[in-house]
Amino acid sequence: MAVLAGAVLPDAPVPLGPESVVRRHLSLVGVHNYEPRHLTAALAFLEETRDRFPWQDLVAEPVPLEEIGALLTSSPGTKPRYAVTAH
Structure with missing residues (x-):
């Protein structure tokens, strides 16, 4: 499953192969409604x-945004969560 949060402004398209999504039973979810206080609470929880x-063991090293399509359709890595950077 991929969750896209906060991408509320137009940006470059994200290439994604639908055949891989279907065969791997992937889910893609967009989350729009949250407030800054929710992000503040989440970061405070992680810090506390x-x-x-072992939060650092759950997230893979960040990959550039333009690689998200390949990330979503590739074989799962050793960590259950991925991170994506805007650069």
Whole structure:
């Protein structure tokens, strides 16, 4: 599953192969309605629990936004979450 949050302005298209999405039973979800306080609370939670939970072990190294299509259709990596950078 991929969750796209906060991408509310026009940007470059993201190439995505529909055949891979269907065969791998992938889900793509857009999340729009959140407020800055929700992001602040989420970051505070991560900061407060960083010594209790191995958050860094859950997220792969960031990849550039233009590679998101390949990321979504490639074989899963060793980490359950991906990170994407705008650059």
